[in-house]
Amino acid sequence: MSDRNRLPVIQDETAGCGADSPSRRDFLRTAAAGAVIAAVSGCKPDAVVEELQRRHLTELSPARLQEMLGKLEKKWSAQYGKAVTVGARPPMPGVNFGYGLDLSRCIGCRRCVYACVKENNQSRKNPQIQWIRVLQMDKEHGVALNHATPYYDPEKVPEPGHFYMPVQCQQCRHPPCTKVCPVKATWKDPDGIVVIDYDWCIGCRCCTAACPYGARKFNWAEPNLPAAEMNPVTDYLGNRPRPMGVVEKCTFCLQRSRSGRYPACVEICPVGARKFGNLLDPESEIRQVMERKRVFIFKEELATEPQFYYFYAT
Amino acid sequence: MGFGEFLQGAGRQVVTGGKAYKAWVAVLVAMIGIGLVGYSRQWNQGLLATNMRDQVTWAFYIGNFTFLVGVAAAAVLLVVPAYVYHWKPIKEVVVLGELLAISALIMCMMFILVDMGRPDRLTHIMPGPGSPNWPQSMLSWDAMVLNIYLILNLVVVVHILYRAYRGRDYAKAFVVPLVLFSIPAAVGIHTVTAFLYAGMAARPYWNAGILAPKFIASAFCSGPAVMIILFQILRKTTAIEIKDEAIWKVAELMAYAMFFNLFLLGAEIFKEYYSHTEHLLYTQYLWQGIGNNRALVPYAWFSLTCSVAAFLIFVVKKTRMNWKTLNLGCVLIFSGVYIEKGMGLVIPGMTPDTLGEIYEYRPSAVEWMVAIGVFGLGALVFTTLVNVAVPIMMGTLRAKGAPVEIPGAGH
Amino acid sequence: MNIPSWRAVLPFAAAALVAVPLAALGGPPPTPAKAPAKAPAPAAAVQDIQAEPPPFSEGIFPCSQCHDKAGDPTPRQLAFHDDLQAELHHGPPSRWCLDCHDNGKRDFLHLINGKQIPFTESYELCGQCHGDKYRDWKVGVHGKRTGMWDGKKTYFLCVNCHNPHNPRFKALKPEPPPIPPQEQGR
Numbered sequence: 001m002s003d004r005n006r007l008p009v010i011q012d013e014t015a016g017c018g019a020d021s022p023s024r025r026d027f028l029r030t031a032a033a034g035a036v037i038a039a040v041s042g043c044k045p046d047a048v049v050e051e052l053q054r055r056h057l058t059e060l061s062p063a064r065l066q067e068m069l070g071k072l073e074k075k076w077s078a079q080y081g082k083a084v085t086v087g088a089r090p091p092m093p094g095v096n097f098g099y100g101l102d103l104s105r106c107i108g109c110r111r112c113v114y115a116c117v118k119e120n121n122q123s124r125k126n127p128q129i130q131w132i133r134v135l136q137m138d139k140e141h142g143v144a145l146n147h148a149t150p151y152y153d154p155e156k157v158p159e160p161g162h163f164y165m166p167v168q169c170q171q172c173r174h175p176p177c178t179k180v181c182p183v184k185a186t187w188k189d190p191d192g193i194v195v196i197d198y199d200w201c202i203g204c205r206c207c208t209a210a211c212p213y214g215a216r217k218f219n220w221a222e223p224n225l226p227a228a229e230m231n232p233v234t235d236y237l238g239n240r241p242r243p244m245g246v247v248e249k250c251t252f253c254l255q256r257s258r259s260g261r262y263p264a265c266v267e268i269c270p271v272g273a274r275k276f277g278n279l280l281d282p283e284s285e286i287r288q289v290m291e292r293k294r295v296f297i298f299k300e301e302l303a304t305e306p307q308f309y310y311f312y313a314t
Numbered sequence: 315m316g317f318g319e320f321l322q323g324a325g326r327q328v329v330t331g332g333k334a335y336k337a338w339v340a341v342l343v344a345m346i347g348i349g350l351v352g353y354s355r356q357w358n359q360g361l362l363a364t365n366m367r368d369q370v371t372w373a374f375y376i377g378n379f380t381f382l383v384g385v386a387a388a389a390v391l392l393v394v395p396a397y398v399y400h401w402k403p404i405k406e407v408v409v410l411g412e413l414l415a416i417s418a419l420i421m422c423m424m425f426i427l428v429d430m431g432r433p434d435r436l437t438h439i440m441p442g443p444g445s446p447n448w449p450q451s452m453l454s455w456d457a458m459v460l461n462i463y464l465i466l467n468l469v470v471v472v473h474i475l476y477r478a479y480r481g482r483d484y485a486k487a488f489v490v491p492l493v494l495f496s497i498p499a500a501v502g503i504h505t506v507t508a509f510l511y512a513g514m515a516a517r518p519y520w521n522a523g524i525l526a527p528k529f530i531a532s533a534f535c536s537g538p539a540v541m542i543i544l545f546q547i548l549r550k551t552t553a554i555e556i557k558d559e560a561i562w563k564v565a566e567l568m569a570y571a572m573f574f575n576l577f578l579l580g581a582e583i584f585k586e587y588y589s590h591t592e593h594l595l596y597t598q599y600l601w602q603g604i605g606n607n608r609a610l611v612p613y614a615w616f617s618l619t620c621s622v623a624a625f626l627i628f629v630v631k632k633t634r635m636n637w638k639t640l641n642l643g644c645v646l647i648f649s650g651v652y653i654e655k656g657m658g659l660v661i662p663g664m665t666p667d668t669l670g671e672i673y674e675y676r677p678s679a680v681e682w683m684v685a686i687g688v689f690g691l692g693a694l695v696f697t698t699l700v701n702v703a704v705p706i707m708m709g710t711l712r713a714k715g716a717p718v719e720i721p722g723a724g725h
Numbered sequence: 726m727n728i729p730s731w732r733a734v735l736p737f738a739a740a741a742l743v744a745v746p747l748a749a750l751g752g753p754p755p756t757p758a759k760a761p762a763k764a765p766a767p768a769a770a771v772q773d774i775q776a777e778p779p780p781f782s783e784g785i786f787p788c789s790q791c792h793d794k795a796g797d798p799t800p801r802q803l804a805f806h807d808d809l810q811a812e813l814h815h816g817p818p819s820r821w822c823l824d825c826h827d828n829g830k831r832d833f834l835h836l837i838n839g840k841q842i843p844f845t846e847s848y849e850l851c852g853q854c855h856g857d858k859y860r861d862w863k864v865g866v867h868g869k870r871t872g873m874w875d876g877k878k879t880y881f882l883c884v885n886c887h888n889p890h891n892p893r894f895k896a897l898k899p900e901p902p903p904i905p906p907q908e909q910g911r
Binding site for chain 2: 052056059126127133135144145146147148149150167176179180181182183184185200201202203204205206208209210211212213214216217218219220221222243244245246247302303
């Protein structure tokens with residue numbers, strides 16, 4: 001293990017961002033204190049003024065950003081009745097994320113869909129938002145979208161004659177979605193993750209039209225996130241609560257992955273079909289997949305060059 | 315005596331009119347009321363109040379937007395001969411064409427606004443407070459060209475009317491360059507709008523080079539159709555004189571545009587059906603339906619029937635020069651293009667969706683209400699503008715002491 | 726057994742180190758074991774690896790609590806372990822208990838060459854026949870890992886997912902399908 005080609009940077013980052021590091025605990029404490037303050041003073045007009053004065057994320061100073069995150073923590077801690085943290089984890093240097101999905105293993109059980117919903121605070125119903133869509137396909141036709149359905153509901157999966165293809169954001173190297181955004185509310189970070197600033201998005205849905213993978217979901221109404229089910233460990237560009245009228249999508253669970261953890265869908269998969277790691281590390285699981293198996297990318301002809309690879313291990 | 319006085323005079327004229335005018339305005343205000351009721355429901359509930367969903371994320375609103383961009387662009391059809399060649403019969407009505415363009419542009423922007431998830435963040439698209447994604451995003455370009463085209467038309471129309479109000483001819487050195495610029499701008503709004511769709515590789519139905527020319531061709535059918543009808547109404551209801559000659563000329567130009575539009579449509583259909591790739595699905599959804607999903611099929615064939623019938627009416631000189639058949643042809647081509655450029659363009663582009671799912675979209679009650687409101691607003695803007703412009707053009711509305719006859723006009 | 730390289734085996738040795746004492750306690754412990762923290766810095770990566778303990782049926786381990794000495798090695802239908810015999814569907818029908826379980830050291834398994842291995846290293850046993858899967862598993866292509874993608878992680882053993890007596894993956898009840906668009910907001 002010691003000879004694995006690890007970049008020192010990665011380990012440093014990991015050490016600093018561990019799930020129970022002291023800084024995280026401090027964060028929780030401040031947030032809890034903030035919750036009390038927010039509960040006492042419910043000030044709405046300020047929020048409107050603030051919204052209007054808001055600048056693009058890249059134009060914010062670190063201090064201004066922290067202030068903004070602090071305010072969000074207060075707001076949501078009060079709203080959900082728990083200590084909500086809102087991080088702004090930067091991309092990790094020397095890391096470019098890659099994802100592998102073994103189509104020969106996936107049984108279409110949709111555990112990943114619901115683990116994702118829970119981890120990423122998606123709206124539960126009206127609108128129901130799910131970042132992963134599992135398509136049931138016919139073995140007879142192969143990967144053919146005109147023979148695919150996400151609505152299969154048998155007693156048991158897998159069903160004979162079928163295979164399953166989960167689709168989520170493919171984190172394209174040439175993302176058509178960021179290109180069309182009229183306000184630069186979405187962009188690709190250096191670690192490969194395509195992110196959205198939900199507080200900058202104007203909800204024009206150009207990106208949903210441009211995405212070839214149906215990965216981008218729109219908040220057609222005020223998201224329905226029960227307080228009890230709210231995951232309080234959040235990131236500004238990741239799983240923090242979203243407002244009505246904006247677009248959201250899979251971020252490889254950046255609140256987890258940028259802290260060194262596996263995305264929620266990887267951890268839940270009962271068949272181990274989901275592989276995740278650093279494409280720059282030759283020993284990483286995803287690189288090993290590429291080394292040993294033949295991978296393919298979805299809708300290759302569109303030259304989006306996803307960082308999400310499908311493969312058949314057997 | 316300055317611009318303020320002109321605005322006051324224009325303002326007084328807006329509320330001046332006969333019974334018919336007031337009744338018509340009341341109808342339009344009622345339409346806007348319906349729109350407001352619809353939009354307040356949408357504002358509270360979110361876009362869930364529409365029938366758009368993640369499978370079909372753009373629909374009726376954007377379809378109407380696209381159609382109206384065409385109407386707005388068509389003003390150029392009148393502008394070119396009027397200003398560049400000083401062709402008098404058309405010159406008299408060109409202001410009306412520009413007023414139509416202004417009204418259509420306002421409707422365009424309203425349809426974008428009601429389609430936005432966060433209209434409160436509109437400033438984000440503006441240079442300065444926002445961060446427009448130039449030059450990459452076609453929508454940021456579209457916002458720019460639409461605004462430029464709107465300003466251009468406003469400036470030209472206001473200048474002409476203001477000068478006329480004061481009994482003077484427009485400043486040629488000022489108007490002509492602007493008018494010349496409005497020609498590429500008109501083509502620009504339609505081209506950029508077409509590129510908005512054509513640039514999306516994820517939607518094979520839109521991802522075609524033929525889209526922009528097709529937009530232009532259809533715009534030159536639908537826009538003038540509206541104008542021909544309006545001109546006839548205006549010369550009956552107002553004192554304005556619009557020569558038959560001008561209308562015949564517009565109709566003749568429309569016949570060419572219609573032929574071109576049908577030709578491009580045929581070229582597209584041939585390519586899809588003959589090559590029969592997986593991309594055929596969208597065209598098939600429009601013309602034949604897929605399985606039991608046939609929501610658009612009757613509209614598609616109705617639209618085609620209208621367009622072909624209108625073309626036949628316009629191509630035969632006898633029917634083109636007959637008021638009854640000409641008007642029928644205008645209604646037919648308007649309906650044909652409205653369906654083709656609205657629902658017929660937007661919906662099949664998204665059906666089936668990118669993962670092959672077919673969601674049969676039909677506008678919801680809220681969408682109809684909001685659209686009625688937007689059309690009401692556009693018509694109200696046009697009506698009041700015309701109500702101001704016509705008396706000025708006729709010389710009945712003048713600044714105190716300004717001559718009725720404009721010296722040097724109509725050379 | 727043919728060992729590919731010391732490098733490949735190292736993590737599993739570490740995993741075994743952790744899991745052996747747990748397995749000896751009898752029955753699966755509720756949480757995965759923590760790696761011992763005594764090794765010096767260079768070995769940090771090794772410590773990052775741990776394995777899920779092998780799953781045992783309630784009260785069945787250690788085997789030696791009943792099997793105190795070697796039994797009759799003749800393949801036959803046993804008068805006990807009915808449930809296990811009934812579910813045994815692994816390889817040819819001739820497969821029987823002592824092909825894998827060690828007759829002498831009852832709390833151990835054995836490889837084809839006679840080497841005795843603890844239950845926590847059963848992957849070596851599996852790897853004898855399923856070499857391709859074993860190779861894939863060692864690098865993370867087959868199987869499942871949880872924890873940190875670039876640090877401390879837990880490996881799932883073959884037997885955590887596949888019942889060794891009946892290894893074919895069982896069908897599952899799927900989670901509910903998504904709500905179709907026409908029913909959203911209704």
